[in-house]
Amino acid sequence: MTEHDIIRGCKQGTSLYQRALVERYSPMLFTVARRYGRDRHAAEDILQDALLKVFRALPKYEPTGSFEAWMRRIVVTTALQSLDKSWHKREAGDLDYAEEPVVPPDIDARLGAEELLQLIAKLPEGFRQIFNLHIIEQYPHTEIAVMLGITESTSRSQLTRARRLLQSMIAEREKIRI
């Protein structure tokens, strides 16, 4: 069953193809949801809502770009809408004096994706959102600022803090291992 078949079948509302879509793409989409959700449970909720939106929006889907990217965007939007937006008020001031941690150069070799996801999940909500949007989804700060209703400079500074915090968490984890 090709991607084209799945899209066409879902547009027609055929249950078989809808199920195929869920089975094929939900593990990948779940990773996206996990990066934004506080925990696995929250990520499952995000994924469910996002998939419902995917099925609602599919009849209008125009295959101009990557289908996967289109679904990822829906998951990200759903996640942002369902998560706390007041983080930037509460988290301002955190890690002001954090020193730059020493991170081993080959983190992907030392840390598996699962562990990395767990560490990202430990980031404060606002940090996590900006980190994901900029580092993984590669949204520019101007766009992030609009999406989250913050200033561009806030987005930049919080990304720096998020990066430092994650690096320090990775470094801490390495210390424990050693």
Added chain:
Amino acid sequence: MNEQNFDNQIRDSLGDYHSKLDTGALWKELEPQIAADKKRRRGIFWWWSGAGVLLALGIWAWVALQNPQPISSVSEVGVENQAANLSSETKTSGAGTKTASEEKTATTSPFEQTGEATNGAVVVNPTQAPVVETPEQPVSKVSRLPKSVSKPAGKRNLPQAAAFGKSTPPASDGQAPIAAKANAPVPASPTTGTANPQPDVKAAQEAAMVTKEAMNPAAQEGVLQTTGAIAGSVIAPLSPLAWLELKSLLNLDQMPPVLPVGTSKPSKKTAKTDLLIRPNFEMGNAFKTLEDFASDSLTNYHLPVRRESEEALEYLHGNLLLGARHHTGWYALTGLGYTSITERFSFNTERTEIDSVGGITEIYINAEGDSTFTQGMVERTRYITYRKRTHSSYTLLDVPLIAGYEWEKGRWSFGAEAGIFLNISLKAKGDVLDVENNFTRLEDTDWFKPSIGLSYYGSLRIGYAIDDKTRISLGPTYRYVPNVAGDPNSTYDFEQKYGLLGLNLGIAFKF
């Protein structure tokens, strides 16, 4: 390790990572929600189809009522039917030359048949004008005779139908009707010695139907000619009983005079339908219901908070309706309306303010007990609890499609009407709590994108006619708006329903 490398490594690690997930269980949870979604969409489709059919029917009815068939065609049908029923009389036309002459002589037939039989044709001319008819020719064609041929002259310029209406009942004893004696055209009357003296009530009724059509005040020349032709060539002598029935059916005594033949332009039947314009104003209480669109959705946990924080107050509605009212009391209206629903948003909340203020940053106490205070900027945190209270509004642009019935009693009228409103646009303005219970502006959300929805309307009405053309009406109304957020692609997962109970005041102008 520079930032770029770090970012790349993270991206590489997570970019294509597939988390472990029980897709079967996920599908089991999703499937009923998708089915519910599909059902809801199908419902919307059917509502739209229904609305389309109603609209089409309404337009069709309105057009049909405004454009009845021209009388000439009605007359043709009627006359042809009559010709069929009374074929025996029609057949006498050939021989009827004699019969008609005899009748004229003996009973002064209402149609003075001054013509002579020529080759089976009868000259039927109450006004001495050359109206010539061939008996075998379908009677309906008479109505198409050119004016120059069929137009009566002089004081007989009155159409036969009018004169017919003023005629006296036929004498059963064979005496000529008075009208006939006065040289006025009268209808064929029962005469002594006619071939068929038995009453033919059915034929009379049918003749009456046709003649009544033709005797309508707005009837045109051609019609009247047809009537004359009928009377002259088709209508059989009637018994007194049949005549009385015919007269009562025609309501002859009250028949107004008709326009002189040949002077009126061809027109249609008298309109049985009036055009209406009815501006309305309505206000009342709004009742709001918030329901979870997908009851098992876990993201709508703030539903109770929204229910608590939002309260529908009043609504205002105005519209301008156009439509048609049939003389039977039924009417149909459509137009454009505007509805505004006001709500109060109130919510107890708290906020934290962190300021930097001048204060003691350090106290140093030495061994002797001396204290040294160091002044500096310190952080001050304040927790403020407050109640936010604002007003929100939802505005709808409506296209009402209303049908109703009105029963008139003197100047008063009583009725009921019902219909659907197409809500073609929606705007929302005000404060609301988002999914994380943070304040947000309604206009900043995509919950209420302009979308088309339906609402259902019903009203009882009592009216009073100020004059012939104007009627003021008042009545309680109820309108049910099933969901103001009709866009299935919006992120809004609630069904926001309203019941609008109010009082409607309208002024209908008839023209």
